[in-house]
Amino acid sequence: MASDKTALMFGLTETFKDAIAEWAQTNDRSTADVCRQAIAEYIDYDLAGEQTGRENRGRPTKYASPEERKQAQKNREIAKRELVKNLLREHEAAIKAKAIAALQATSDANDQA
DSSP: OOOOOOOOOOOOOHHHHHHHHHHHHTTTHHHHHHHHHHHHHTOOOOOOOOOOOOOGGSSOOOOOHHHHHHHHHHHHHHHHHHHHHHHHHHHHHHHHHHHHHHHHHHHHHHHHH
């Protein structure tokens, strides 16, 4: 699904940016939504038929909150560590045998020299 959206970037002072962000947070809106609405009102443009906000990006949000995302990430890291532990446990004998063989080969090479 192709999007007909485009981005508009413009420079602004840090103070102005902070003021927009503060107003948006106070009013429970995104800074992009605040800017979009303000520009539309300034040029007398009707946003009624426009797609705005995260819900219309074409793909759903994967996690409901940042906390849920962090917990899922933590769970994946735990699962990875467990997998590594299990693989090392399963192949411990083979790993040790290879290490011993390598040490013996090095020792034999040093003895011959």
